[in-house]
Amino acid sequence: MVPFFKQKGQILKRNKQKVVEKDQPKVKTPQYIDKSITTNLDIMKQKTGNSPDIIIRTLKISQNPQIKTTILYVQGLVDNPSVTDFLIESIMKNPHLKEKVLPHEALEVISKDVVSLGGVETVTDWEKLFLSLLSGDSIIFIDGINIALVASTKGGERRSIQEPSTNSVVRGSREGFTESxxxxxxxxxxxxxxxxxxxxxxxxxxxxxxxxxxxxxxxxxxxxxxxxxxxxxxxxxxxxxxxxxxxxxxxxxxxxxxxxxxxxxxxxxxxxxxxxxxxxxxxxxxxxxxxxxxxLFIQFFQSVEDYYARFDIASAIRFLRISIFIISLIAPAVYVAVTTYHQEMVPTDLLVILAAQRESVPFPAVIEVFIMEITFEILREASLRMPKAIGGTMSIVGALVIGQAAVQAGIVSPAIVIIVSITAIASFATPSYSMAISARLLRFVYIICVGIMGFYGLILALFVVLVHLCSLRSFGVPYMSPLAPLNPEGIGDTFFRRPMWAFKGRPQFLSTNQKREGDNQRPLPPTSRGMKTSFNMNKGDGNES
Known part of the structure; x- marks a missing residue:
């Protein structure tokens, strides 16, 4: 048997739950709009929880009988001048609506003659009505008909067009996307x-x-x-x-x-x-x-600025970016492999200097690299999350102070501070932030492989990653195109960029229209086009004089 006090507590809990359920009315929204404007407003208030940002403005049109008209809009999502000047004021001052009109006639007059806004349409179901209202449109109810008008009044405060903060360039457009x-x-x-x-x-x-x-x-x-x-x-x-x-x-x-x-x-x-x-x-x-x-993989190393500069300059910079990406990917792993397993690859003088620096370090090279890499990742993440006014200063001061203190304390050697610093700076030179993050993650994998097997582990890990890259697809297109499979037409825009006049066609794996530019687009001197230079034209006159 259940004790009396426990049974009483269960009864009180059930009664309390019934009261809560009774206080929360179940909102059942019908599918279509009602003819009564009062019923429609009640449904609107119940469905939106009577939110204060939904503005309801009631007007009276026609005479004998008067027809009640209600305008609804969400404050902050609409363009206020459009609502007040071109919607409310137009309905109030229109002479045709002051005469005796029927509800259907008033609907036609408002939709065709009164509202001077684009995108006016009729709506009969609630789902589309709520979607339009919460998108920034204004709703017009007319008492006596089960049809509502939707007027396009989208607006509100928005961020202006500014220069992009993530894809900055020296030469090119200064316009960037917004949130609209x-x-x-x-x-x-x-x-x-x-x-x-x-x-x-x-x-x-x-x-x-x-x-x-x-x-x-x-x-x-x-x-x-x-x-x-x-x-x-x-x-x-x-x-x-x-x-x-x-x-x-x-x-x-x-x-x-x-x-x-x-x-x-x-x-x-x-x-x-x-x-x-x-x-x-x-x-x-x-x-x-x-x-x-x-x-595609190669796409993340391209910048729009590459196509605004001469092909030789753009090619050199693009090749530099790819080289920097490789440095940011394997530089710490190469240092661990050379100092731990393959000392014979280092010149004797440099090897003596590195050995003297590591004499007082209590950790092996792989642990030493891990300590500095994790420290730099902490500083990088902290600089991103801190306020902009102190974020950059904090990262610079933190790197200098921590690096110098770690070297003086004998925890790490000066060489590893240089290697990790170069790696961190190189990771910022990749145009794509998402590809730079991938390099940061794989860097730790390479360090572990090198710590176990030396250069053999690094070559094995690079081979596995290369096979993985060749197996990827992006919407069915091979990720390593046009390198694997090889596409001669697209190879001119990979590690190097061909001249602009040599872009004859588009990539075959992306486009159906291959032709991109006409023939004979290469710049030629005037003599090659059948023109005479000013020197040749004036040569006879000069000899005669």
Whole structure:
């Protein structure tokens, strides 16, 4: 038997639960709008929890009988001048609405003659009505009819167009994407003035209803790649999309890899360049980072500035970037292998200096490298999370103080401080932040392999990573293209950049329209074009004089 006090407690708990359930009314939203404006407003208040930011303005139109009209909008999501000047004031001052009109006539007058805004449409179901209201549109209810008007009044405070903070260049555009999809799409349209620039939009997220748009150039992008992007986006079933990183993780080909298989950027000119090669851009409302698919390995070492400079300068800089990436990837591992297993590879004088420095260090080289690498990663992460005013100073001072103190305390040698410092600086020279993070992760794997097997472990690990890279795909396109499989047409834009007049066609694995420029685009001197120089033209006159 249950004791009396325990039984009484269970009864009180059940009664309390019933009271709570009774206090929380169940909101049952009908599918279609009601004719009564009072019923519609009650449903609106119940569904939104009577939120104070939803503004309700009631007007009276017509005479004998008077017709009640209500305008609803969300404060902060609408353009206030559009609502007050072109919506409310237009309805109040229109002479046709002051006469005797029926509700259906008032609806027609407001939609065709009164509201001087674009995007006016009629809505009958609640789901579409709530979606429009919470997107920044204004809703117009007219008492007596079960049809509502939706007027486009999207606006509110938004960040202005500024220079990108992550993809900075010396020469090039200073415009960067914002958090508004409409603004971002317009920035790309300013660059590509073509009717073949197609855009398709959808809502993703059962709760957030985030606007996601894909952009591609019809006739250049392969239909198979475009359809694959659409299918993967339509297959997403999640409650919220807060940033393009959500989309990236849900549509990428391979999840068990440290390498990024989608590219992201803040630069409209970079997106335009990728679209002209046959790629697809994915815009997500609420973030300035636009996804580009498919992405290739060599693409993460390219910068838009490479195409604005001469080919010899651009090629040298690109080759330097790839060399720096290799340094940031294996420099600490090479130091451990040389000092631990392969001392014969070091000149005798340098080997004596390194041995003298490591004489007082109590740890082996691999532990020494791990200590400094982890310390620098801590300083790097701290500088990113701290306020900008002191973040840079903190990282510089911290590196100097900790490095000097570690050397004086005999915990590490001066040589390892130099190696780790060069590695940390080299990791910032990679144009893509996501590829730089991959190098930072693999660096520790290489150090462990070298600590166990020396250079043999490093070569084995590099071979495994190379095989892994060749097995990756990005929306069906081989990740190592055009190197593996080899594509002669695309090889001229990999480690080196061919001259601009030599870009005859687009990559075959991305585009259906291969022709990119006309024939005979190479610059030629005037004499090669059948023209006479001023010297030859004046030569006879000069001899005669």
């Amino acid at each position: 999809n409409a603004t971002n799409i317009a920035l790309v349209r300013r660059i590509i003035n073509s009717p073949n620039l197609w855009i398709e939009s959808m809502k993703i997220g059962t709760v957030t209803k985030t606007d996601v748009s894909i952009m591609y150039i019809n006739g250049i992008a392969k239909k198979g790649i475009v359809e694959e992007v659409k299918e993967r986006l339509k297959g997403i079933n999640i409650d919220s999309i807060l940033e393009s990183g959500y989309i990236e993780q849900l549509i990428e080909d391979q999840v068990m890899t440290p390498f990024p298989t989608l590219d992201h950027t803040e630069r409209p000119d970079k997106v335009a360049g990728n679209l002209l090669e046959g790629r697809v851009a994915i815009f997500v409302n609420g973030t300035p980072f636009v996804l580009v698919a498919p992405a």
